[in-house]
Amino acid sequence: MYLIGIDVGGMSIKGGVVDFDGKILYKTSIPTTEKYTEDYSISEDIKKVIDLVLEGAKITIKDVKGIGIGQPGSIDSKRGVIRYSNNIALENVPVVEELHKYFDVPIKINNDANCAALGECVFGAGKGYNDIVFVTLGTGVGTGFIIDGKLFEGRECAGAEGGHMVIDMSENAPSCNCGRKGCWEAFASASALIRQTKAVMEKYPDSMMHAFAKEEGKVSGKTAFACAKKGDEAAQKVVDGYIEYITAGLINLVNIFCPDAILIGGGISNEKEYLTNPIQDAVNNKRFGAKFNPYVEVKTASLKNDAGILGAAALVL
Template structure:
């Protein structure tokens, strides 16, 4: 058995996962970021301890612990180098867990972990080379090549959201201009729609849906309006799809994956979104007369973090 932990800004989710990647038991607790690293580390240890005890009471053993984090860790899985949402810098999470439990501990970025889960149990299972994109507040990614996680020589690869795909009207949080996540995230979609409305584009059902209050605007409202044929909503969605497709096309040209899965909150737009992406991507693929990657919606949703973290041992 394996234990997977998914650390988010709102909740810490942990689970027992079997050899097949099925979750046997889940537990979670609130993150409460304001408490600081030490208190959160204690909660993680308590969750793991409870699950480990359950495994051992049934005569089984825990072989390893995997952790998904909203940031990056060092190549030895000892130190979490940076987690913006958790306000962590250079904290010894992996080192401390290894010492406490005397087990192998693996730590990876949460998007990497989610993509790994899809490869084990979800939409990209059976493909040696796959790409996973999570479109939410930002854009994250996971690259698997020959059944192994690719994260570069220093553990900071697969930052797909920060590939430059164009020139934008605002800078990314990383300091650059033109990052994919400033075009293809929920945040980007909302910012652009607000920009158009503030510039005078008022003939839209969006304003009725939000009672004229731009603070109520979200990506779902924009997509729902686009599905209803709203001109402004479709203008925003089509712009997002264009730049997302530039990014996907570039990644296809570079790595030629067998399949690409789209996850995150925006993926809830389903076939409406996929149809647009599938129509646009071939414009940016060099050899589009040859079969290239299928593009699908990710399957595992909220369980991906636990499953992927627990299965890290198989992909290192």
């Protein structure tokens, strides 16, 4: 038997046939379109991807234990409904019910960060742990919490939005997409890092970051890290500041959950130890009761590009 994982993103719907060890037998993707907003046809396109991966892996739905779907936004996982998604503008779409018209197997849907957390626990760097705080540093800051081996979702699955805890109450705190100011996401996302990089670049016209960004064609989440590694002081300032912002939120979460491990995913996690070593030090030294409470390991997530498909597939297990 196999699992099907569907990863809905802003640009594409990816799908894959996965075995129980997390190996992907076949995967494909189709682009998302803006017309979902008008006709809510996203379920039709998800069906299309499921048909394509069944065909590609040369299996039928009878060989499938279940289908899992990871979707950004607020997802009612109990009812199988996309309650609200802002990146592809959807409201109250009963995806699971619509897909059940075609596929008579268990179908689960959950928030993409929750799927990623679960995927790491089942197939990746979180294997063997019971309590995990998962953080993804991408366009936004997503969080997923595994408590006692189970996904924590809050009432009607609307919780676990760690990215929207406020870490700066001051008047000039940066605005967040959620409507508040000073959210952790507004400081620790890749988009925030780019903003912080640009601000420092303006103050330091001699910084290596200018030439690096020119060569890359833009300022990205890599600019400051790459130049700091080469000894650029202004870039190091950006990196140190950014890591301090990440740490501020992470220590809040450690103080609440005291997990076995913190797993960091998303594009920024490609910086590996360069990112996790200073965070590990800060967590060890600054958390509440640091000298006395259990050690919390800080690691990067391991599933990388296929994290979305594998995380969605893990929903079925």
